[in-house]
Amino acid sequence: MTAKIRLYVEHPLGPGQSVPLTREQAHYLFGVMRLSVGRQVALFNGQDGEWLSDVAEASKRGGLLSCAEQTKPLQLPPDLWLLFAPIKKARTDFIVEKAAEMGAARIMPVQTGFTNSERIRQDRLQAHAVEAAEQCGGTFVPEVTELQRLDRVLDAWPEDRQLMFCDEAEVGSALRLAENEPGQPWAILIGPEGGFSDHERKRLKALPYAHVVSLGPRILRADTAAVAAMTMWQQALGDWS
Amino acid sequence: MTAKIRLYVEHPLGPGQSVPLTREQAHYLFGVMRLSVGRQVALFNGQDGEWLSDVAEASKRGGLLSCAEQTKPLQLPPDLWLLFAPIKKARTDFIVEKAAEMGAARIMPVQTGFTNSERIRQDRLQAHAVEAAEQCGGTFVPEVTELQRLDRVLDAWPEDRQLMFCDEAEVGSALRLAENEPGQPWAILIGPEGGFSDHERKRLKALPYAHVVSLGPRILRADTAAVAAMTMWQQALGDWS
Structure with a gap:
């Protein structure tokens, strides 16, 4: 019982x-x-x-x-980071909650060229992750990091970590996720509501560890995109199989 | 432009x-x-x-x-219904918004044995679906039906419509969605926060057109489950390919 x-x-x-x-x-x-x-x-x-x-x-x-x-027993999630550009407060809270439920190991708010928020309340977001873990029956709580600039995160990117990057400007290039080896470190990057800047898009596309993925013909809000992208990843390479 | x-x-x-x-x-x-x-x-x-x-x-x-x-041009979504048991107001609004974004053709609130809400504001939910369609670039607005009892919906179920049913009590029986023919009518049923009753679960499992699907090892909230289930379906049988 x-x-x-x-x-x-x-x-x-x-x-x-x-x-x-x-x-x-x-x-x-x-x-x-x-x-x-x-x-x-x-x-x-x-x-x-x-x-x-x-x-x-x-x-x-x-x-x-x-x-x-x-x-x-302790059940660790797969080694998956979720990077996202903070949006309106309620939807940012929501992304953190969903990331914890969906089994992200680390939640990283990033500031992009078109991100409006210049600050987040890390403690409040961490509390949302704790509450989501309590709710979903998990035994692990993902760390929510402080807001960092996307370009600096990419400067320090670990070379062995694959990056799934969701871009609404990209159509049809469905990621063949399942062709990758399971068990590798991954990250998912969800763009801001205004999309990525040309500079960011160019840099992201040139990264050898980046995989662009399309999330269908309708433009998804960032919070919807986060759940959809994590579903795709968990099904193909994570702990949903 | x-x-x-x-x-x-x-x-x-x-x-x-x-x-x-x-x-x-x-x-x-x-x-x-x-x-x-x-x-x-x-x-x-x-x-x-x-x-x-x-x-x-x-x-x-x-x-x-x-x-x-x-x-x-007009772009109709696939013939997919989303059935869900209404929960707290904000999360019910959210499910309707997400269903419209994700490309449901029809959104049907259903009353189950463990559903708390006895009424919904259909007009308000329909307005959320319109707003989501305006936001996501779609040219179609899914109809939000009035709240109906699940057992009556099942009594009148069209025999040619497959039903994907997400149950947190079910583990490991991953649906082989892609084995089905594309282009068929489908529906997704998301259970209430308290789960289905034994009676409901028994009836659902016995239906010849029902397919049980697992959404991973963590218990997802109903709104998360709705987005995750629609992602799985759209990828395998819908307009995301």
Whole structure:
């Protein structure tokens, strides 16, 4: 039997391990969800899998959970980065949530020539990734990096990492993803709403590790494109098979 | 050259055709977007393709556009229905928007055993589908039907329409979509957040036209599942190839 409430904690998990709760976590479990001593919560920390725990102490300001048994081993997602240009707040939140659900290992907001946002709230986006992991039953939480300039990310690009790049100006050049070896490091880059600049497009196309992919005849919003591109990749090379 | 503003109108479009504007459309074009006489707008009505039109008259309460030339032929999406159980308002809106972007021909909210919503605002959802079509460059607007009970929809199911059904309780039975003939009528059914009831699952599995599909090892939210399932279908059998 699995507990219905799943909670991400930053604490080691193991047999008999006690896990202290922050004030926020205690408020959620005991105030909002009305749990009392003896009830069960599923815990994960991104490293030790999922553990069923019992509420050992409960107060308004804190509490203690006690690990009972491991209910899932750690399941790492494939080595897939999702790079995207931040858009309106709600849709940026959405992309981060979807990336975590779809099994990205790392989420990287990038600033392109036509990106409007000059800053993001990394802490808030990371919290969305945690919430999505709690929701989707995963045992891993992808890291959300700080906003970086796309050109600098490409300057430092690891040569062995393939890059799937979705461009609405590109039609018909469907990526033969399945022709690639599985198990390699990959990244998906979703362009900004205004598209890539000519300079960026030229540079991206010239990269030896870049693969252009078309996402159909309609122009997809960036958040739709992110889910669609990750679906294509997960089916062909990821953990959906 | 294509005009940047795309507008859906319920009026015939053709060479020299005059198109009167509603008060709302006039407010949007002349108030919000500040267009004046002589400027251009792309029009589509779901039947006659896309037409470039000139603003012939502009006032606060109305206006007249005059069709100049056809810029796109009508492009119908594949014969794909998207059935889904309505969830929280924002996510229901989102599913309708995504279904229109991804190329569903018809969007059908269905009430299942575990669906919370007992009503939807069909007019508001239809408006979301129109807005998504304006945004994604499509020339077709999918119809959003009224909320219907899933069991009644299945009672009246057309025998020649295949049904792709996504169930989180199902693991590993990846659909061999590409083994099917292209050009057939299809539907995708996305389950509610609480999953299907045992009764529903049993009935769905017994249907001769049903195909169960797995969407990977993580539990996807209904809105994510809708985009992922449509991506799989469009790639294998739709207009993405």
